[in-house]
Each structure stands twice: as C-alpha cells, then as structure tokens.
Amino acid sequence: MRIAELYVAKREPVFSLEFFTPKNETGRRALFRAIERLLAIEPAFVSITCGAAGTTRQRTADLAIEVQQELGVTTMAHLVCTGTTRSELDETLRHMHEHGIHNILALRGDPPRGETDWTPVEGGFAHANELAAFIGERFDLGIGGACYPEKHHEAPSLEADIDNLVRKVEAGAELLITQLFFDNQRYWSFVEAVRERGVDVPIVPGIMPVLNLSNLQRIASLSPGTSVPSALEDALRSAGDDDETALEAGVAFAAAQCRELLNDGAPGIHFYTLNRSKATLRTVASL
Numbered sequence: 001m002r003i004a005e006l007y008v009a010k011r012e013p014v015f016s017l018e019f020f021t022p023k024n025e026t027g028r029r030a031l032f033r034a035i036e037r038l039l040a041i042e043p044a045f046v047s048i049t050c051g052a053a054g055t056t057r058q059r060t061a062d063l064a065i066e067v068q069q070e071l072g073v074t075t076m077a078h079l080v081c082t083g084t085t086r087s088e089l090d091e092t093l094r095h096m097h098e099h100g101i102h103n104i105l106a107l108r109g110d111p112p113r114g115e116t117d118w119t120p121v122e123g124g125f126a127h128a129n130e131l132a133a134f135i136g137e138r139f140d141l142g143i144g145g146a147c148y149p150e151k152h153h154e155a156p157s158l159e160a161d162i163d164n165l166v167r168k169v170e171a172g173a174e175l176l177i178t179q180l181f182f183d184n185q186r187y188w189s190f191v192e193a194v195r196e197r198g199v200d201v202p203i204v205p206g207i208m209p210v211l212n213l214s215n216l217q218r219i220a221s222l223s224p225g226t227s228v229p230s231a232l233e234d235a236l237r238s239a240g241d242d243d244e245t246a247l248e249a250g251v252a253f254a255a256a257q258c259r260e261l262l263n264d265g266a267p268g269i270h271f272y273t274l275n276r277s278k279a280t281l282r283t284v285a286s287l
C-alpha cells in the first residue's frame with residue numbers, strides 16, 4: 001500500500017515511527033526490541049533512515065525488508081543521493097521493490113560525516129526532486145519527501161525553499177514529512193504557505209520527545225534553525241542528571257504539542273524515536 005493513502009482513509013490519527021540503521025548486531029537487536037514494544041501503539045508505518053555511505057544504503061534496504069517481513073509492519077526506506085550514482089540507486093530500488101518495499105522517502109541526504117558542504121557525484125543527482133522523478137519514472141512505488149517548517153538551512157529564504165518543495169511534489173512526492181520542530185505555530189504558517197502554492201499532499205509533523213538536555217542540544221546543532229522553546233530547555237536543565245525527571249519533561253512537552261497538532265487537524269504524527277521506545281510510548285499514552 002502507498003503510505004499517502006493511509007492519510008486519506010484515516011479514522012484515527014496516523015502514527016508513524018522513524019528509526020536509524022544501527023551500526024552493529026547489538027544495535028540491531030535493540031532496534032527490533034524497540035520496534036516490537038512500539039507496535040503497541042499500532043503504527044501505520046515505520047521508516048528506516050539511510051546514512052551517507054553506499055554501504056549504509058544497502059544496509060537500510062536490507063533492514064527495511066527484514067523489519068517489514070519479520071514484524072509485519074509497513075516499512076518505508078529512506079534513500080539518499082549522497083555519494084551515489086543513478087545506477088546504484090536503481091539497483092537498490094529494484095532490490096527493495098522485489099522484496100516488497102513499496103514506499104521510499106526520497107532525499108538528497110546530509111553531507112558525508114566530517115564534511116560540511118554537499119556535492120553531487122558524477123552520474124548522480126543534485127536534489128531530492130530529481131530522485132523522486134527517477135523513482136516515479138521507473139517504479140510503481142509510493143514516494144515521500146522531506147520538508148522544513150523553519151526553512152532548510154541552505155535555502156536563501158523560506159519562499160525559495162517552498163519553490164523547491166513544489167518541484168519535489170511535482171516530481172512525484174505524494175507525502176511530506178517535516179523536520180522536527182517544537183513550535184506548532186511555525187508548522188501551521190508553513191502549511192498555509194505551502195497550501196497557497198497549490199500543494200495538497202499530507203504534510204506530516206515530525207516530533208521528537210526529547211530525552212534530556214544534551215539530547216536537546218544535539219538536536220539543535222544537527223537541525224540548524226530549529227527554534228527551541230525556553231520552557232522546555234529550562235525544564236530539562238532543572239532536571240539535571242535525573243534522567244527520569246528529564247524524560248517526564250520531554251514527554252509532557254511532546255504530548256502537549258501532539259495533542260494540539262491533532263486537535264487542529266494535523267494528518268498524523270511521525271515520531272523520531274532515536275531507536276528507543278519509552279519516550280514515544282509514554283507520549284502516545286498521554287494523548
């Protein structure tokens with residue numbers, strides 16, 4: 001099933017979960033345990049991220065296949081252009097398609113570790129819209145794309161970023177998932193600006209229940225431009241080394257944010273889980 005259709009047919013909020021590809025066997029076992037626990041919230045789908053290296057691309061594909069086959073949950077694989085030629089992307093897409101993965105999040109990708117600038121490889125793509133078009137021309141697959149309520153950090157303006165987002169949707173993205181954010185007002189202003197451009201695909205808020213202050217600080221450094229509410233930062237700071245109190249503060253903030261988003265008509269929530277289950281389980285339980 002194409003994931004975008006889930007939002008059309010929805011009766012309940014559509015919850016989805018994002019996991020990163022672990023580096024080793026211990027991480028893989030922990031990931032499966034986390035997903036198994038999180039099945040309790042009946043996620044409509046899960047997604048598996050893709051790192052910058054070619055080897056990660058293959059690992060992401062194989063993990064997505066394994067999760068879908070072993071746990072029976074619809075799985076979307078992230079696919080990035082970083083360091084990859086068209087023929088390599090074609091090969092990975094073919095492999096996933098043959099093994100039942102029917103949904104791809106088409107991304108340009110982050111720069112490889114240690115690099116700050118993103119450059120395309122010869123024979124590869126420069127932007128996610130090119131990858132989305134490539135997928136649509138060759139495969140019968142559901143295609144998603146990323147979007148940024150507070151602007152992608154490389155874009156000169158939010159307007160320019162939305163121009164490029166329109167290209168991504170025209171190229172075939174039928175579902176958009178946002179970068180994580182903490183300020184719902186920014187999400188709604190963004191949705192309004194995108195809708196004014198005639199884009200009507202679901203724009204799914206990406207939410208992360210924050211675990212502690214260092215987690216929040218890391219998120220802020222990895223997602224330049226994300227506004228961090230001082231109330232959340234203060235609550236995490238005053239929790240100090242008390243992990244449980246910090247987790248409670250992160251969950252309380254995320255639950256209030258999700259409740260408000262869903263009440264105001266958001267199509268669902270995509271949780272950034274960091275491969276852990278507790279914070280997301282508690283957030284959904286308190287909705």
Ligand SMILES: Cc1cc2nc3c(=O)[nH]c(=O)nc-3n(C[C@H](O)[C@H](O)[C@H](O)COP(=O)(O)OP(=O)(O)OC[C@H]3O[C@@H](n4cnc5c(N)ncnc54)[C@H](O)[C@@H]3O)c2cc1C
Nearest residue numbers: 049050078107108109110127128146152155161164177179
């Ligand atoms: C939900 C979600 C999941 C993610 N998963 C991963 C992952 O698994 N692995 C990973 O490495 N990263 C991931 N990322 C991060 C993402 O790869 C980075 O933010 C990256 O810098 C941009 O990717 P994009 O697909 O949005 O790129 P693009 O849509 O290509 O946009 C990148 C920049 O180029 C501009 N642009 C876009 N199209 C054009 C065009 N045609 N001409 C000129 N300029 C253009 C945009 O305005 C933007 O500034 C994810 C992000 C989100 C929101």
